[in-house]
Amino acid sequence: MNAQVWHEHVMVARRVASLIGCTALLLGVTGTSAQAAPRDFERQVLAANDGWGSEGTGTTGGSAADAAHVYTVTTWAQFKAALKDGGSAPKIIKVKGVIDAVSEGCDAFAAPGYDFDAYLKKYAPETWGMDKDLSDEPADSPEGLRRLSSDNQDEAIKAKVPANTTIIGVGRNAGFKGASLQIQGVDNVIIRNLTFESPLDCFPQWDPTDTDTGAWNSEYDTAVINGSTHVWMDHNTFTDGSHPDSEAPTYFGTVFQQHDGQLDIIKGSNYVTASWNVFADHDKTLMIGNSDSESTAVIDRGKLKVTLHHNQFRNVLERAPRVRFGQVDSYNNHFVVGQNYVYSYGIGKESQLVAEHNAFTLPAGISPAKILKRWIDSPLTAADNYVNGKRVDLIAVHNAEIPEETLRSGAGWTPTLRAKVDPPKAIPGIVDHRAGAGRIC
Numbered sequence: 001m002n003a004q005v006w007h008e009h010v011m012v013a014r015r016v017a018s019l020i021g022c023t024a025l026l027l028g029v030t031g032t033s034a035q036a037a038p039r040d041f042e043r044q045v046l047a048a049n050d051g052w053g054s055e056g057t058g059t060t061g062g063s064a065a066d067a068a069h070v071y072t073v074t075t076w077a078q079f080k081a082a083l084k085d086g087g088s089a090p091k092i093i094k095v096k097g098v099i100d101a102v103s104e105g106c107d108a109f110a111a112p113g114y115d116f117d118a119y120l121k122k123y124a125p126e127t128w129g130m131d132k133d134l135s136d137e138p139a140d141s142p143e144g145l146r147r148l149s150s151d152n153q154d155e156a157i158k159a160k161v162p163a164n165t166t167i168i169g170v171g172r173n174a175g176f177k178g179a180s181l182q183i184q185g186v187d188n189v190i191i192r193n194l195t196f197e198s199p200l201d202c203f204p205q206w207d208p209t210d211t212d213t214g215a216w217n218s219e220y221d222t223a224v225i226n227g228s229t230h231v232w233m234d235h236n237t238f239t240d241g242s243h244p245d246s247e248a249p250t251y252f253g254t255v256f257q258q259h260d261g262q263l264d265i266i267k268g269s270n271y272v273t274a275s276w277n278v279f280a281d282h283d284k285t286l287m288i289g290n291s292d293s294e295s296t297a298v299i300d301r302g303k304l305k306v307t308l309h310h311n312q313f314r315n316v317l318e319r320a321p322r323v324r325f326g327q328v329d330s331y332n333n334h335f336v337v338g339q340n341y342v343y344s345y346g347i348g349k350e351s352q353l354v355a356e357h358n359a360f361t362l363p364a365g366i367s368p369a370k371i372l373k374r375w376i377d378s379p380l381t382a383a384d385n386y387v388n389g390k391r392v393d394l395i396a397v398h399n400a401e402i403p404e405e406t407l408r409s410g411a412g413w414t415p416t417l418r419a420k421v422d423p424p425k426a427i428p429g430i431v432d433h434r435a436g437a438g439r440i441c
Contacts, residue, residue: 041168041192041193041440042062042070042092042094042166042168043063043065043092043166044063044192045058045059045060045061045063045190046058046059046060046190046232046234046273047419049416049417049418049419050273050275050307050417050418050419051272051273051275051307051309051329051417051418051419052270052271052272052273052305052306052307052327052329052417053230053231053232053271053272053273053307054273054417055230055271055305055417056230056271057188057230058230059188059189059190059230059231059232059271059273060164060188060190061090061092061164061165061166061188061189061190061232062090062091062092062093062164062165062166062190063090063092063166063190064090064164065089065090065091065092065166066090068086069085069086069089069090069091069092070091070092070094071085071091071092071093071094072094072096072170073093073094073095073096073099074096074097074099075099076099076100076101076103076179079093079095079099079159080159083159083160083161083162083165084162087162088162088163088164088186089164090164090165091162091164091165091166092165092166092168093165093166093167093168094168094169094170095167095168095169095170095174095175095176095194096170096171096174097173097174098173098174098175098176098177098195099175099176099177099179100176100177100178101156101157101159101176101177101178101179101180101199102153102156102157102177102178102199102200102202106153106200106202106203108156109149109150109152109153109156109202109203110149110152110202110203111145111148111149111152113140113145114142114145114146114148114149114203115142115145118142119142119143119146119206120251120252122141122142122143123142123143123206123208123252124252125208125214125252125253128208129208130208130209130214131208131209132208132209133207133208133209134205134206134207143205146203146205147205149202149203150201150202150203150205150219153201153202153203153220154219154220157178157179157180157199157220158179158180158182158220159179159180159181159182160182160184161181161182161183161184161186161189161191162186163186163187163188163189164187164188164189165188165189165190166189166190166191166192167181167189167190167191167192167194168190168191168192168193168194169192169193169194169195169437169438170193171438172437172438173195173438174193174194174195174437175194175195175196175197175237175437176194176195176196176197177197177241178197178199178200179196179199179222180199180220180221180222180223180224181222181223181224182224182226183223183224183225183226183228183231184224184226184227184228185226185227185228186228186229187228187229187230188229188230188231189228189230189231189232190231190232190234191223191231191232191233191234191236192232192233192234192235192236192440193234193235193236193437193438193440194236194237194437195236195237195239195436195437195438196222196223196236196237196238196239196262197239197240197241197242197243198220198222198238198239198240198241198243198259198262198282199220199221199222199259200220200243200258200259201218201219201220201258201259201260202258204216204217204218204256204257204258205217205218206251206252208252213253213254214252214254215254215257216251216254216255216256216257216258217257218257218258218259218260219260220259220260221260221261221262221263221264222238222261222262222263223238223262223263223264224263224264224266225263225264225265225266225269225272226264226266226267226269227266227267227268227269227299228269229269229270229271230271230272231269231271231272231273232272232273232274232275233263233272233273233274233275233277234273234274234275234276234277234440235275235276235277235435235436235437235438235439235440236277236278236436236437237277237278237280237436237437237438238262238263238277238278238279238280238282238285239278239280239281239282240259240280240281240282243258243259244281245257245259245281245282245283257283259282259283259284260284261284261285261286261287261319262279262282262285262286263279263285263286263287264286264287264288264290265286265287265288265289265304265306265326266287266288266289266290267290267296267299267300268299268300268303268304269303269304270303270304270305271305272305272306272307273306273307273309274306274307274308274309274311275307275308275309275310275311276309276310276311276431276434276435276436276439277311277312277435277436278311278312278314278435278436278437279311279312279313279314279316279320280312280313280314280315280316281314281315281316282316282317283316283317283318284317284318284319285313285316285317285318285319285320285321286308286319286320286321286322287319287321287322288304288306288321288322288323288324288326288328289304289322289323289324289325289326289348289349289351290324291324292324292348292349292376297325297349297350300324300325300326301325301350303325303326304323304324304325304326304327304328305326305327305328306321306326306327306328306329307328307329307330307415307417307418308321308328308329308330308331308333309329309330309331309332309333309418310332310333310422310427310430310431310434310435311333311334311431311435312333312334312335312336312431312432312435312436313333313334313335313336313344314336315336315337315338317338317340317341317342318342318343318344318346318373319346320335320344320345321345321346322345322346322348322373322375323345323346323347323348323351323353324348324349324350324351325348325349325350325351326351326352327352327354327411327413328351328352328353328354329354329415329417329418330345330353330354330355330356330358331354331355331356331357331358331415331418331421332357332358332421332422332424332427332430332431333358333359333427333431334358334359334360334361334427334428334431334432334435335358335359335360335361335371336361336432337360337361337362337363337366338363339363339365339366341362341366341370342370342373343370343371343372343373344360344371344372344373345371345372345373345380345382346373346375347372347373347374347375347376347378347380347407348375348376348378349375349376349378350376350378351378351380352378352379352380352411352412352413353378353380353381353382353411354380354381354382354411354413354414354415355380355381355382355385355394356381356382356383356384356385357383357384357385357421357422357423357424357427358385358386358424358427359385359386359387359424359425359427359428359431360385360386360387360388360392361387361388361428362387362388367397367401368387368392368394368397369397369398369400369401369402371385371387371394371398372394372395372398372407373405374398374405374406374407377408379407379408379409379410379411379412380395380407380408380409380410380411381409381410381411382394382395382409384424385424386424386425386427389425391424395407395408395409
């Protein structure tokens with residue numbers, strides 16, 4: 001099937017999905033996570049057998065919250081106060097409208113005396129060189145003042161999510177701008193129906209020793225699941241919004257990178273389901289496992305069990321996801337690839353990735369051999385995947401075109417926690433119409 005015919009097929013599928021409507025979706029026609037059609041969405045829980053998040057005790061978030069622990073928030077201060085109130089008692093936080101965590105702008109975080117022009121002047125390669133990093137710079141130096149400014153932003157934009165919490169957007173236009181949600185060391189969290197505009201690092205650090213050309217390194221993932229269990233991320237939209245990487249300036253001959261990841265699942269996290277989300281217009285998108293080090297391996301081995309299903313990855317460059325250690329089940333996702341594409345699945349240390357029944361829409365000139373990227377030799381299962389409407393053996397095409405990175409087949413386990421598997425040919429129409437914020441049925 002050529003690209004034009006495939007495009008027409010996708011458009012027809014989208015129209016059909018639109019006609020089906022939410023009622024049919026909730027009855028299971030297209031594989032939603034909901035088992036019935038509850039109107040009280042904030043108390044909806046992850047269905048049985050819906051991915052790793054349903055393992056064991058399952059994921060119920062704040063569904064058991066009493067009336068005193070149900071909040072509607074419209075400001076960043078209200079949101080952070082609601083998170084703290086009541087400790088780990090079940091709570092539901094309903095987000096109304098778009099909450100801006102950096103409404104006062106980057107200047108509000110700048111330490112007295114910080115000046116970006118002075119920073120550029122001191123650390124320019126022609127004067128500073130390329131063989132020494134900035135870690136030993138004193139507190140009153142441009143780098144020291146940058147660190148202090150960064151600490152100010154860190155304190156302001158991060159929000160720690162407690163156990164037994166549901167955070168849900170109200171209506172079709174709720175979300176956060178510039179915030180970083182920290183799901184750290186807790187159990188039982190649900191995040192749904194929110195649009196996240198990726199936080200912009202106001203104070204990236206220049207590291208001349210990072211690669212041969214040096215690099216700007218940024219902080220602040222949109223959401224981090226760190227050492228936590230039973231998390232359900234559903235019907236959210238992650239985007240760079242008004243600050244796309246394509247419009248980033250260049251300093252020292254390198255892109256001034258102000259974004260980190262959209263979603264990171266790290267440090268022994270376990271039992272996570274991410275369903276019906278949109279990840280759009282981003283570089284380093286979704287990371288599962290953050291390091292190859294042995295100290296990290298001790299924490300991560302036997303954990304990082306994550307399910308990704310019915311998500312759309314649109315015009316993301318890489319890490320969709322990159323996997324270390326975990327048993328990751330990725331099925332029924334739609335990958336819409338742009339021209340600057342690097343890869344989708346990153347095969348990392350001791351990863352056990354199963355990637356099945358997915359759909360990829362690739363433009364002319366992009367080979368399906370790029371879909372998989374081997375960082376370290378770890379076998380994977382990749383069956384029944386379709387590229388532009390045609391079934392493709394992703395491992396075989398990768399090995400044929402990139403023999404220096406030969407991949408082995410067979411992840412060594414078989415997923416069982418799948419609520420419903422849709423035909424991969426139907427995935428573009430189903431996912432593109434149903435995934436993302438504002439589309440909970």
